[in-house]
Structure formats: C-alpha cells, structure tokens
Amino acid sequence: MSNPGTEADGPPRAALIAALVVAIAAVGAALAYAATRHPGAPPTEPIRLAAVPAPHAGDAACNAVLHGLPQQLGDYQRSEIAAPAPEGAAAWAAGPGDAVVLRCGLDRPADFVVGSPIQVVNHVQWFEVREGDRATWYAVDRQVYLALTLPPGSGPTPIQELSDLLDSSVAAVPIRPAPPR
Known part of the structure; x- marks a missing residue:
C-alpha cells in the first residue's frame, strides 16, 4: 500500500518523455525546413537576362x-x-x-x-x-x-x-x- 502523501502528482514519466521527444522532433523539423527555405539560397535555375548595349563592358x-x-x-x-x-x-x-x-x-x-x-x-x-x-x-x-x-x-x-x-x-x-x- 502506498501512502497518500507519497504518490506523484501529474502525468506518468513515460508520457512526459514522449512529449519531450515529439517537441524536439518538431523543432528539428522546423529548423530543417527553415534552412532549406533560407532567403539567401540561390534559385535552382540560372537567371535569364536580356542583352542590352554595354559598349564599355570590356573596359x-x-x-x-x-x-x-x-x-x-x-x-x-x-x-x-x-x-x-x-x-x-x-x-x-x-x-x-x-x-x-x-x-x-x-x-x-x-x-x-x-x-x-x-x-x-x-x-x-x-x-x-x-x-x-x-x-x-x-x-x-x-x-x-x-x-x-x-x-x-x-x-x-x-x-x-x-x-x-x-x-x-x-x-x-x-x-x-x-x-x-
């Protein structure tokens, strides 16, 4: 028999560990997504530019x-x-x-x-x-x-x-x- 004053309050330890693992995985996924969507990442295709007269480009x-x-x-x-x-x-x-x-x-x-x-x-x-x-x-x-x-x-x-x-x-x-x- 357990004493009424020694029982732990709150959810079981296994539930807390599972919630922590899920939270860490979510943060990791968010960081990975942000890294692939960084505004400084160059486009995958070369940039197309129209030719304009630049007679001194070789100067x-x-x-x-x-x-x-x-x-x-x-x-x-x-x-x-x-x-x-x-x-x-x-x-x-x-x-x-x-x-x-x-x-x-x-x-x-x-x-x-x-x-x-x-x-x-x-x-x-x-x-x-x-x-x-x-x-x-x-x-x-x-x-x-x-x-x-x-x-x-x-x-x-x-x-x-x-x-x-x-x-x-x-x-x-x-x-x-x-x-x-």
Missing part, C-alpha cells in the same frame, strides 16, 4: 568591378546567368524571381539630364530610374556607367555594399549629365 574599370564582386549582397547569393550571358553582367538571387542584377559598361541613362536628382550612397553618386515596382540605380560618377536593378523589398544593403566596392576599385569622375530637354 578596365568594369573588369575591376566584376573581378571584385562578392558572393553575397545582403540576403542575395551570387547566381549563374543563363547563356548567352550579357557581357558585364552579374546577378544575385534570394529565390526565384527575386534577383539583384548588375550591368557594367552601359551608355549614360537617357533620363540622366542636368538637374536630375542624385543620391549619394557611401561616396558613390546614384541616379534612380523606376519601372513599376523595380528600381534601377545608375552609378553616374565613375569612369563607366553601372546599373544595379533591385527587386521590391531588397532594402539598402545591396547598393551600400556595391557602393563600397565601387568606391575602392573605380576612380570617381565628375558627373556627365545630358543637357536638359
């Missing part, structure tokens, strides 16, 4: 930029570009349809005229062109024009990190806007 300034590009820009991982890859282009992705695209050696943007608004990010002067919900930023104070196209919600990190690279690898020059229209 020394573009070569310096392209050889110094990081594997990661913020949450975006360097991605393969589908053949035929345009000269002077690079891309980073955080998932399908969510790419940051760099193009180097372009002509001056048509809308970049005297009086255009410019933003300075980490010592680099950028001119923004909006197309729907995407923004393309042109570095307008370097020896060559560079364009950085950002998807919605990308935040400032990709342009900040690229500005640091440009500032250290390509000499700044005075801006050269077209005459006002």
Whole structure:
C-alpha cells in the first residue's frame, strides 16, 4: 500500500518523455525546413537576362568591378546567368524571381539630364530610374556607367555594399549629365 502523501502528482514519466521527444522532433523539423527555405539560397535555375548595349563592358574599370564582386549582397547569393550571358553582367538571387542584377559598361541613362536628382550612397553618386515596382540605380560618377536593378523589398544593403566596392576599385569622375530637354 502506498501512502497518500507519497504518490506523484501529474502525468506518468513515460508520457512526459514522449512529449519531450515529439517537441524536439518538431523543432528539428522546423529548423530543417527553415534552412532549406533560407532567403539567401540561390534559385535552382540560372537567371535569364536580356542583352542590352554595354559598349564599355570590356573596359578596365568594369573588369575591376566584376573581378571584385562578392558572393553575397545582403540576403542575395551570387547566381549563374543563363547563356548567352550579357557581357558585364552579374546577378544575385534570394529565390526565384527575386534577383539583384548588375550591368557594367552601359551608355549614360537617357533620363540622366542636368538637374536630375542624385543620391549619394557611401561616396558613390546614384541616379534612380523606376519601372513599376523595380528600381534601377545608375552609378553616374565613375569612369563607366553601372546599373544595379533591385527587386521590391531588397532594402539598402545591396547598393551600400556595391557602393563600397565601387568606391575602392573605380576612380570617381565628375558627373556627365545630358543637357536638359
């Protein structure tokens, strides 16, 4: 016979151990799922880019930029570009349809005229062109024009990190806007 004061309160020990095992398995499954769905994971398919004129893509300034590009820009991982890859282009992705695209050696943007608004990010002067919900930023104070196209919600990190690279690898020059229209 057991004494009334010595009986254990609560569920049996085996039930507690089983609940703990189930909880640990659930946390492990959630972490495994999160690891495979990480926003920095590159897409499985190469990124397709349309060819655009980049007459200065082979210049020394573009070569310096392209050889110094990081594997990661913020949450975006360097991605393969589908053949035929345009000269002077690079891309980073955080998932399908969510790419940051760099193009180097372009002509001056048509809308970049005297009086255009410019933003300075980490010592680099950028001119923004909006197309729907995407923004393309042109570095307008370097020896060559560079364009950085950002998807919605990308935040400032990709342009900040690229500005640091440009500032250290390509000499700044005075801006050269077209005459006002």
